[in-house]
Amino acid sequence: MTIDSTVIDTPIGPLSVLAGPDGAVRAAGFTPDPATLLPLVHPGLRGDLRPRGDLGPVNRAVVSYLDGDLTAIDPVPVQQHTGGxxxxxxxxxxxxxxxxxxxxxxxxxxxxxxxxxxxxxxxxxxxxxxxxxxxxxxxxxxxxxxxxxxxxxxxxxxxxxxxxxxxxxxxxxxxxxxxxxx
The missing domain is CATH 1.10.10.10 (Winged helix-like DNA-binding domain superfamily/Winged helix DNA-binding domain)
Structure with a gap:
C-alpha cells in the first residue's frame, strides 16, 4: 500500500499530511518531515510514503481554513485506527x-x-x-x-x-x- 504525503506551508510552520489511497487523512502534524508521522499511523493503515506536491482537496481545505473559512477542513475524510x-x-x-x-x-x-x-x-x-x-x-x-x-x-x-x-x-x-x- 502507498500513502501519499505532502507538506503545506502555514503561518505557524509546515503542516505535513499523510493520506491513504482514497484521499482520507491518516495523519497530520506540524512538522517539515512527513516520515515522522508514520509511527502515529496504526500499522494496519501504514504504507510506503509517496511524496506529492498537492493532495488536491486536502490542500485546498487547509488553504481555505488558513484564509479564514474555518469549516473548510470539516468535510475532509479522516481514517484512524480507533482502538475501541x-x-x-x-x-x-x-x-x-x-x-x-x-x-x-x-x-x-x-x-x-x-x-x-x-x-x-x-x-x-x-x-x-x-x-x-x-x-x-x-x-x-x-x-x-x-x-x-x-x-x-x-x-x-x-x-x-x-x-x-x-x-x-x-x-x-x-x-x-x-x-x-x-
Missing amino acids: AFMAHAWQVLRDVPAGEPVTYTGFAARAGRPAAVRAAAAACARNAAALFVPCHRVLRTDGTLGGYRWGLQVKTWLLGHERHSDSKPTPAMLPIDATVG
Missing part, C-alpha cells in the same frame, strides 16, 4: 467542536456521552494522529489553560487565535486562552 468504540466516537465529537468555541476536557467528555471519563477524553486527544482535521487543539484544561499539544503550545495558541479572530462575530462564551502550563 469510545475512541472513534470521541474523535468524531472532536470534529464537531466548532472553531472558535474551545471546550474543556470535562466538557469534551460530556459531549462524548461519558461525563466521568475525563481521562479517556484526554487520551483521545493524545492519541489523535490527524491534527487540525481532528481538532484536539480545541480542548483546554478545566481552568481554561492550554494543557499540552503534541505540536507545541505555540502552534496550539496560534490555531486557537486564528479561529477566534477569523470569525467576524465574537463568541462571548469562549473560554479565555492562557498559554501557561500548570
Whole structure:
C-alpha cells in the first residue's frame, strides 16, 4: 500500500499530511518531515510514503481554513485506527467542536456521552494522529489553560487565535486562552 504525503506551508510552520489511497487523512502534524508521522499511523493503515506536491482537496481545505473559512477542513475524510468504540466516537465529537468555541476536557467528555471519563477524553486527544482535521487543539484544561499539544503550545495558541479572530462575530462564551502550563 502507498500513502501519499505532502507538506503545506502555514503561518505557524509546515503542516505535513499523510493520506491513504482514497484521499482520507491518516495523519497530520506540524512538522517539515512527513516520515515522522508514520509511527502515529496504526500499522494496519501504514504504507510506503509517496511524496506529492498537492493532495488536491486536502490542500485546498487547509488553504481555505488558513484564509479564514474555518469549516473548510470539516468535510475532509479522516481514517484512524480507533482502538475501541469510545475512541472513534470521541474523535468524531472532536470534529464537531466548532472553531472558535474551545471546550474543556470535562466538557469534551460530556459531549462524548461519558461525563466521568475525563481521562479517556484526554487520551483521545493524545492519541489523535490527524491534527487540525481532528481538532484536539480545541480542548483546554478545566481552568481554561492550554494543557499540552503534541505540536507545541505555540502552534496550539496560534490555531486557537486564528479561529477566534477569523470569525467576524465574537463568541462571548469562549473560554479565555492562557498559554501557561500548570
